[in-house]
Amino acid sequence: MKDPLLLFWTALIFGSLAWYFLLLFYVGVRGGKEIRRLTRRLGERPPLGGPGAGTSARGEGEARTPGLG
Amino acid sequence: MSLHGLDWAIVGVYLVGCMAAGLAMRRFVRGVEDFAVAARQMDLNLGIASLAATELGLVTIMYTAQLGFEKGFAGAVVGLIMALAMYLVGASGFVIGPLRRAGVMTIPELFERRFGVSVRWLAGWFVVLGGVLNMGIFLRLGGEFLVHATGLPPGWLEWVMTFLLGLVLIYTVLGGMLSVLVTDYLQFIVLGLGIVVTSVLVVGSLGWTNLVQGLREAWGATAAGTAGPGLAMADHPFNPVHTRWGYVLWQIVFQIAVVTTWQTQVARVLAARDETTARRVYRRTAFYFVGRFGLPGLWGAAALVYFSQRGGLPAGVDSLTAMPAYLATLLPVGVIGLVVAGMLAAEMSTDSGYLLTWATVIYNDLISPCVKRPLSPRARLLITRLLVLAIGVFLLVYGLWYKIPGNAWDYLAVTGNIYLASVFTLLVAGLYWPRANATGAYAALVLGAIGPLTFLVVNARVEPAQQIAPEVAGASSFALAFLGMVLGSWLTRRPTRVAVPSDSA
Numbered sequence: 073m074k075d076p077l078l079l080f081w082t083a084l085i086f087g088s089l090a091w092y093f094l095l096l097f098y099v100g101v102r103g104g105k106e107i108r109r110l111t112r113r114l115g116e117r118p119p120l121g122g123p124g125a126g127t128s129a130r131g132e133g134e135a136r137t138p139g140l141g
Numbered sequence: 142m143s144l145h146g147l148d149w150a151i152v153g154v155y156l157v158g159c160m161a162a163g164l165a166m167r168r169f170v171r172g173v174e175d176f177a178v179a180a181r182q183m184d185l186n187l188g189i190a191s192l193a194a195t196e197l198g199l200v201t202i203m204y205t206a207q208l209g210f211e212k213g214f215a216g217a218v219v220g221l222i223m224a225l226a227m228y229l230v231g232a233s234g235f236v237i238g239p240l241r242r243a244g245v246m247t248i249p250e251l252f253e254r255r256f257g258v259s260v261r262w263l264a265g266w267f268v269v270l271g272g273v274l275n276m277g278i279f280l281r282l283g284g285e286f287l288v289h290a291t292g293l294p295p296g297w298l299e300w301v302m303t304f305l306l307g308l309v310l311i312y313t314v315l316g317g318m319l320s321v322l323v324t325d326y327l328q329f330i331v332l333g334l335g336i337v338v339t340s341v342l343v344v345g346s347l348g349w350t351n352l353v354q355g356l357r358e359a360w361g362a363t364a365a366g367t368a369g370p371g372l373a374m375a376d377h378p379f380n381p382v383h384t385r386w387g388y389v390l391w392q393i394v395f396q397i398a399v400v401t402t403w404q405t406q407v408a409r410v411l412a413a414r415d416e417t418t419a420r421r422v423y424r425r426t427a428f429y430f431v432g433r434f435g436l437p438g439l440w441g442a443a444a445l446v447y448f449s450q451r452g453g454l455p456a457g458v459d460s461l462t463a464m465p466a467y468l469a470t471l472l473p474v475g476v477i478g479l480v481v482a483g484m485l486a487a488e489m490s491t492d493s494g495y496l497l498t499w500a501t502v503i504y505n506d507l508i509s510p511c512v513k514r515p516l517s518p519r520a521r522l523l524i525t526r527l528l529v530l531a532i533g534v535f536l537l538v539y540g541l542w543y544k545i546p547g548n549a550w551d552y553l554a555v556t557g558n559i560y561l562a563s564v565f566t567l568l569v570a571g572l573y574w575p576r577a578n579a580t581g582a583y584a585a586l587v588l589g590a591i592g593p594l595t596f597l598v599v600n601a602r603v604e605p606a607q608q609i610a611p612e613v614a615g616a617s618s619f620a621l622a623f624l625g626m627v628l629g630s631w632l633t634r635r636p637t638r639v640a641v642p643s644d645s646a
Contacts, residue, residue: 077379078353081214084221085439088432089340095189095429096333102186103326110182114169114319 144291148478155482156308159327159489163312163320172518173525176317177246177501178412183322188422190329191322191494192409193429197332198491199283199484202437206464209441213356213378216441219392220434224427226396231423234416236401239572241416248404248564249506255571255636256579258510263586264564265506268404271560272499273532277540279495280306282461283488284541289458289465290472291481299541305485306492310533313493314526318412321493328486335483338476339468340436343443346471355446362449369453371460372445391612394619398565405498440464496536500528562618563589570626581630589622 144152170176183191208216230237245251249268253261283305284298293301312320344352356378362368381389400406400423413419441460444467448454458466472480504525516524566585570577596614630636 075379078214081217081379082349084217084431085214085435088428088435089337091428092333092337092432092436095193096330096337099186099190100330103190103329106184106187107323107326109184110179110187110319110322111166111169113182114175114180117171 144477144481145474147475148481151475151478152482152485155327155331155485159324159486160308160312162327163316163324165316166319166323167312167315169319170315170317170522173501173504173521174246175319176522176525177497177505178408179318179322181412182414183409183412183418184414185418185421185425187322187326188409188413188418189426189429191325191412191490192406192422192426193433194325194329194332194486194490195321195405195409195494196430196491197433197487198279199286199488200279200491201433202484202487203282203286203461203464205434205437206441206444207461208434209438209443210445210460210463211375211441212381213360213374213376213442213445214435214438215377215379215381217431217435217438218381218389219396220431220438222389222392223396223400223434224430226393227400227423227430228427230397230400231420231425231427234420236568236572237407237410237419237423238416240407240568241410241413241419246411247502247505248402248407248568249502252567252571252582253510255577256567256582260567260579260582260586261506262510263583264567265502267560267563267586267590268502269499269507271557272404272495272502273535275557276492276495276499276536279488279492280536280541283484285462286465286484287481289462290468290484291477292469302541303537305488306533306537309489309492309496310530313496314529317525317529318408318497321490321497322412324493325490328490331479331486332483332490335480335486336432336436339472339480339483340439342471342476343440347443347446352443352446355449356442359445359449369449371454371458371463372449374445378442385612387610387616388612391616395561395615398561398619402561402565402568404502405494408494408498408501437464440468443467496529496532499532500525503528503532558593558615558618559590562593562615562622566619566622566626570630574626574630576630576635577626578630578633578636580633581626581628584625584629585622586625588625589618592618592621 169180174180205216205220208219229235240248240251243251243254247265247268249261249265252264280302281298284302287293287301288295288298312324316323347355359368359372360374360378362372363374368374376385409422410419413422441464444463447467447470448458448463454463455466468480469477504521508524563586566589567582570581570585593614596609596617600608600614
């Protein structure tokens with residue numbers, strides 16, 4: 073294992089494996105919480121046609137950034 | 142080897158869970174913005190899961206394993222370049238920052254504000270044709286993995302993949318990006334588990350020292366001309382620039398274009414809550430892309446060593462199917478169920494993300510600019526849903542039941558290149574070069590297409606030894622597109638509208 077290229081690939085492959093393992097738990101836990109927050113936010117939106125539920129002229133609601141075109 | 146009861150149970154639980162989660166999100170869909178960009182409510186970790194799961198499909202695993210089989214660990218250099226490109230783009234906000242601030246749903250929508258509606262429409266065609274034709278190979282390659290890894294009868298391939306696409310279509314048509322995000326999250330976990338477990342088993346069974354020594358011997362046999370049929374390596378297993386510096390340099394340009402321009406990746410940028418979240422998603426996901434190439438590449442390299450040490454490839458197995466054939470000899474009962482569920486997750490997350498993305502572009506950039514009177518939100522949503530369904534049916538016919546002729550693979554690669562070269566040029570010039578105008582945009586689109594098509598025709602007519610290398614064809618298409626933009630813009634009038642994205646937005 074004195075070949076620097078081989079050492080490089082060994083570190084990269086085992087590093088990737090460790091990263092995948094870590095992300096499984098990290099993203100698994102935090103992503104689950106974000107899904108709960110996402111569904112809560114979506115559920116709390118006013119009904120379509122109700123107060124504050126107006127849409128823009130283009131119909132879907134997001135204000136466009138001034139200065140573009 | 143075949144699936145046992147426990148394996149089927151694991152696969153069944155995964156499929157039912159995925160469908161339930163996907164269908165549960167349909168009640169939140171009220172309009173096209175909910176459907177296409179999840180109401181722009183995506184947070185960091187959900188973004189990481191979705192981006193990683195979408196861009197790591199079964200087709201990716203098959204191709205990257207083939208790279209590992211043919212080029213050893215050095216085949217993963219593409220993943221390393223992609224990871225660096227993604228991190229740098231996330232850190233600098235290059236292209237993705239102004240894109241997110243613009244509040245658009247698709248890339249061509251930005252072009253309308255900068256170059257006019259006709260450029261948006263034409264670019265939309267490039268995006269859709271490149272994307273949908275590129276996706277045409279996904280189902281068949283995914284099916285090849287399942288047939289070889291599980292021992293399913295080959296005649297089942299079309300029916301299994303049709304069933305799988307049917308499930309994906311149900312939750313994608315009903316829940317759009319909201320369903321895709323939640324199912325991507327589940328698929329990220331199942332897929333990640335499958336990849337980690339498989340990689341540990343591969344290293345454990347073959348032994349790291351034996352694997353490295355086996356690759357050295359395979360390269361030695363290739364150099365000496367004594368490698369068995371189908372077992373010759375295409376390049377040095379550890380040195381990615383052993384013979385092809387040009388290929389590596391070309392990949393640097395290509396991967397920067399991919400991470401800033403490929404609509405399925407950009408869709409996660411546009412669905413993020415804000416620009417900061419989008420950039421963090423890119424930075425945090427970057428290293429995942431090393432494993433995207435490195436870990437399936439490890440399986441492919443292990444397959445080469447395994448079959449080399451056992452007298453050669455089995456009948457009917459080649460560099461593409463060697464990896465699943467090897468895994469079939471390795472994975473025990475229970476684990477094969479987990480791995481198959483993981484691979485189904487890879488296939489489904491990619492299919493759903495891609496179906497949704499291309500349908501959104503068709504609605505947003507091809508149909509919407511042609512409609513005189515604004516449609517109701519309900520009509521817009523219905524059209525987008527029908528488009529997802531239509532692309533799914535097209536893929537079934539074109540990519541699965543219709544046998545693509547041999548040279549179609551070249552055609553697909555070239556089509557993807559046309560999209561990336563021309564759209565990347567328009568994006569960079571539109572965002573960062575005030576002198577760029579609509580004439581330059583048309584010239585970039587046309588020249589970006591003419592170059593690769595010329596190479597396609599030339600390569601079809603000359604002997605393989607005289608064919609133009611992919612890096613030459615690819616680099617030329619970018620050079621031509623940039624040349625078209627520069628000359629077209631310089632030789633005509635200054636633009637009347639110049640995009641200056643607001644940093645405060």
